[in-house]
C-alpha cells in the first residue's frame with residue numbers, strides 16, 4: 001500500500017465572483033478507506049469533489065490525489081481516479097451494455113476485455129436483465145448503479161461519489177449502500193458526499209462535516225456522535241408563556257419546537273453544568289419552564305447541530 | 320510529507336496521439352449511434368432536405384426562370400441547405416454534452432475537447448453525406464440530369480464534404496458558446512439561413528440591389544457556383560479557389576475558436 005495518503009487537501013479555497021464557496025478546506029484520507037463529506041445543499045461538497053477530480057482549479061491551497069498534485073500533475077491524477085458525479089453521466093439513447101463498453105474502450109481496453117468487463121459489471125450491479133435496454137427506460141436506482149459501474153470499468157485507486165443516493169427511494173438507497181460496501185474490500189479509496197448523516201455513518205470510516213465552505217467537524221462516526229450534542233433537552237413551557245417568544249430569543253439554538261405542545265428542544269452534551277446553565281438562561285425567574293426531559297439525540301438532531309442550523313454546545317468541534 | 324517529495328518529480332505526460340485517435344474513434348461511434356436513435360435528428364437531417372427540394376421544384380420552380388431546368392439548377396442549393404440543417408444539429412448535440420454530467424466524466428478520464436468535437440463533427444458529416452446521397456437519388460428520379468465526368472463528381476463530393484465539415488465544426492463552436500441546448504439550436508438557425516441570400520435558389524441578379532453585394536461575396540455562393548460548374552459544366556472562374564479558401568478558413572477558424580472556448584468552458 002502506498003505510504004502517502006490517498007487524498008490530502010490543504011486549505012482549498014474557491015470563490016465565484018463575490019461568493020466564497022470554499023473558505024479553506026483541509027482533508028486527509030488514508031488509502032483503502034471510505035471518507036464522507038457530509039453537508040447540506042450548497043455547503044461546497046460538489047465544488048470540493050470537482051477540484052480534487054481536477055475539473056476545477058482552486059483559487060488557493062493545494063491537494064494531492066493518489067500522490068499527484070491536482071494542478072501540476074493533472075494527467076497522472078486523472079489516470080488514478082474515477083468520478084461518479086451528482087448527475088448521471090450516461091447516454092440515455094445507448095443501452096446499459098453499450099455505455100459500459102464505450103467507457104471500456106475509452107479506458108483503452110481491448111475488444112475482448114471490453115465485452116468481458118461490461119458483462120461482469122452488469123452482473124455485479126444486478127443489471128443483467130436490463131443490459132440490452134436503453135438507459136432511457138431505467139429507474140432512478142438502476143441509472144445510479146449503471147453510472148457507478150461506468151466509473152469502475154477499470155478499477156480506480158480513488159473513487160469520487162457525489163451524492164450517490166440523493167433522490168433515490170429507500171429501497172434503491174439500501175441497494176446502493178450494499179454496492180458501495182462491496183467496493184471497500186477491493187482496496188479502492190472512496191470519497192463520497194452526502195446530505196444524510198445516516199448514510200455517512202453507514203458507509204464511511206471518517207466523516208468531515210462541511211458547512212458554508214468550511215469543515216466544522218471531523219472524525220469517525222462514533223467520535224462525532226459522542227462528542228457533539230448527543231443528548232437533547234426537551235422543555236415544556238408554562239401555559240402562560242408564549243413559546244414562540246422564547247424560541248425567538250434562543251434563535252438557531254432550537255433544534256425543534258412544537259407550539260401546540262409548548263415544547264422546545266435544545267442540544268446539550270448532557271452535563272449537569274450545561275443543563276443548569278441553559279435552564280437558568282432561559283428561565284431566570286423560575287416561572288417559564290414547567291418540566292424538562294433529557295433524551296438521546298436522534299441522528300438528525302446531531303446533524304442539525306453539526307451543520308450549525310441549530311447550535312451545538314460548542315461553536316465548532318475538531319475531534 | 321517527505322515521501323510526497325519523491326513523487327513530485329514525476330513528469331506530467333501529454334495524452335498520446337494513439338490514445339487521442341482511439342478516443343476520437345470511440346466518440347464518432349457514440350455520436351453516430353446517438354444520432355441514429357434520435358428520431359428528431361434523423362427526420363430533420365434525412366427527410367427535410369428531400370422535402371425541401373420537392374417543395375422548391377414543384378411549388379416555386381414553375382415561377383423561377385434560371386435558364387436551365389429548375390431541378391438541375393436547384394440541386395446544389397438544396398445540398399448546401401441540408402448541410403446547414405445537419406450542422407445546426409451539431410450545435411445542439413455538443414451543447415447537450417457540455418451541459419449534462421457527461422462532460423465531467425469525459426474530462427476526468429482525460430478525453431480532450433478535440434476528440435469529443437471530432438466525434439460530433441464526423442457524425443454530422445456522415446449524416447449529411449447520407450442525406451446528400453438521398454437528395455441526389457430523388458433528384459435523378461424527378462429529372463436532374465447533370466453533365467459531369469467521374470473526376471467532376473469526385474471533386475464535387477470532395478468540396479461538399481469539406482464544406483460540411485467546416486460548417487459542422489463552426490456549429491460545434493456555437494454549441495460550446497451556448498449556455499443551453501435550446502439556445503444552441505437557436506444559433507444553429509443562423510447557419511441554416513445562409514444559403515437563402517445566395518445563388519442557391521434564384522440567380523443573384525434577380526435580388527434587390529442592396530443585398531446583391533452580400534449574396535455575391537458570402538461563402539455559400541462560390542461553393543454553389545463551383546458545384547454547379549462541376550456538375551452542369553457552367554463556367555467556374557475563380558469560384559473554385561474562393562470556395563476552397565472559404566471552407567479552409569472557416570474550418571481553421573472554428574478549430575481555433577472551439578479549442579479556446581472548450582478551455583474557457585471547462586476552466
Ligand SMILES: Nc1ncnc2c1ncn2[C@@H]1O[C@H](COP(=O)(O)OP(=O)(O)O)[C@@H](O)[C@H]1O
Pocket residue numbers: 016019021039040041042043044045046047048
Ligand atoms: N459555477 C458556479 N457559479 C457560481 N456559483 C456556483 C457555481 N457552482 C457552485 N456555485 C455555488 O457554490 C455553492 C456551493 O455549491 P456546491 O459545491 O455545488 O454545493 P453542494 O454540492 O454542497 O450542494 C452554492 O452556493 C452554489 O450556488
Ligand SMILES: [Mg+2]
Pocket residue numbers: 045046047086162163
Ligand atoms: Mg452537490
